[in-house]
Amino acid sequence: MQNLVILGGGYGGLRAIQKLLNEKDVKQVSITLIEKEAYHSLKTEFYALAAGTVADRHLRMSFPNDVRLELKFEPVKSIHLDDNKVELESGDFIPYDDLIIGLGCEDKYHGVPGAKENTLSIQSMRRARKTYHVLQGVRPNGRVAIVGGGLSGVELASELRESRPDLEILLYDRGENILSMFPARLYNYVTNWFNENDVTIINRANITKVEWNVLYNHDEPIETDAIIWTAGIQANKIVRELDVDKDQMGRLFTTKHHHLPNYENVFVVGDCAASTHAPSAQLAEAQSERVAMLLNKKWKGEPYPEEMPKMKLKGVLGSLGKKHGFGLMGEKSLTGRVPRVLKSGVLWMYKHHSGH
Ligand SMILES: Cc1cc2nc3c(=O)[nH]c(=O)nc-3n(C[C@H](O)[C@H](O)[C@H](O)COP(=O)(O)OP(=O)(O)OC[C@H]3O[C@@H](n4cnc5c(N)ncnc54)[C@H](O)[C@@H]3O)c2cc1C
Known part of the structure; x- marks a missing residue:
């Protein structure tokens, strides 16, 4: 055997x-x-768990039940x-x-002092759940900073925008553009979406230190109510x-x-x-x-x-809240409702094929 x-x-x-x-x-x-954990976690959706638009029970799946499989949690x-x-x-x-x-x-903190101790995360279900609790508890019209303008930072910022319209949301990215690994058509589309939906993007950021609810960009302190790290x-x-x-x-x-x-x-x-x-x-x-x-x-x-x-x-699909999205399928860039519908479809298929 x-x-x-x-x-x-x-x-x-x-x-x-x-x-x-x-x-x-x-x-x-x-x-x-x-x-x-006692379940399979749908990590690709943790941004929605943290933003409070999906309950965690929708992101947990049981493992197969089979005599050949022993589960040790x-x-x-x-x-x-x-x-x-x-x-x-x-x-x-x-x-x-x-x-x-x-x-x-x-998460990788790139040696930024205080980043590990003083930021929230969406890299595990437990940490995304904790992030959810903190974000939902942020005072009315409070300020939330997200560090890292890659796929997960972008998805979190847009989902949070829809979940908490009152918040000031700052998205810090060290590049010239957010989503810098994607073609210009895609990051321009996402940047416009953020402009229209009142999410502030700070490009060419250099986070030099983090204290509890204080972010230092190029050594300049910015007071916040919560900081989420999605920067590596x-x-x-x-x-x-x-x-x-x-x-x-x-x-x-x-x-x-x-x-x-x-x-x-x-x-x-x-x-x-x-x-x-x-x-x-x-x-x-x-x-x-x-x-x-x-x-x-x-x-x-x-x-x-x-x-x-x-x-x-097959490519990458990202969401901008529940109605819009973006994607890259081979050389083809997709923006708008179609990639968002495709993303929901992929999630549905994944759950369906895994017996849920
Ligand atoms: C917000 C977000 C959005 C994303 N969106 C997409 C997307 O749209 N498309 C895409 O393809 N990818 C996406 N990703 C990336 C994708 O989630 C990961 O690349 C993928 O989960 C990697 O799969 P894995 O099996 O290597 O690890 P995981 O799926 O992370 O699984 C690792 C498992 O190990 C368990 N584990 C960890 N430590 C221990 C330990 N010490 N003992 C026992 N068990 C342990 C964890 O509980 C977990 O179940 C996204 C990631 C994030 C954070």
Whole structure:
């Protein structure tokens, strides 16, 4: 009996489970998922949870119920690569034959003093829930600062605009434009939306220090009622602590077969894996589908394919509140209602295919 352990039941972990359980051949395998929460979290929607437009019960999903799958809802403490075992916070050790690491990411504070201690986050459900409580408690006409004008900062700012029309919302970004990784047509559209909806964008920002409810931009203090950090991510701490090769975001380098170069039985997916693609749920899922295919081959004693199948990444969709959105599908930029409807459709399909 093969003993596969999966760390993290996010987009990558869940997709690996679904794929492996759907394989008719996968009978002689026991899969153990170790996940710190008792549910799969729809992280791509955490901006709406934090803004108060979606209840968290809509962003939780149960894991599959299958005799081949054991669920352990406990935090992982560390991974012992040379001993093929995982240590849990409880002090228990879980041995594995094969391991998939899908522990996701954390905020990266770029060494800005006080940022970690004094800002709110939307990187985990618990932290997004806390952000929600603080934001809903902000005094009437209060001021909220969001640091980071990437996808999650933009989605949060627009959703918060709709949820709390009274608030002054400041969106700080260090680039010349928000969403600088997107084509000009898209960021111009989003910038106009913010102008029309009274969200202030501060470009070329340089946050030098954060104190409780005080943000320093180029050393200039700005009083706020809440500060949310969406200005960068890094791999989960457990992964960053491993003594193997990593990129600047602490993500692990893998071979084309998605395992660690010196550990053929340790696969890495999603935000924990170094990649030339932008981190995304889609990427985590695509990598996990490949890993499931490779594990199947391995367990049947078949060789891995020399050339891996191409990963099909469909593009990015972002929301601007509940009615407008933007997206990039290949070379094609989308703006307005269509990408927003598509985004809702993708979420519906995801829940539907996962049995909800
Ligand atoms: C606001 C926001 C909007 C986004 N929008 C999009 C989007 O529109 N499209 C898109 O493709 N991507 C989007 N992303 C990015 C996407 O959510 C991530 O890239 C994706 O979640 C990565 O999947 P993963 O499986 O690597 O990690 P995750 O989905 O984060 O899963 C990691 C899992 O590990 C668990 N875990 C962590 N630490 C431990 C531990 N110590 N012990 C046990 N379990 C642990 C967590 O609870 C979690 O369930 C968005 C992200 C954010 C924050």
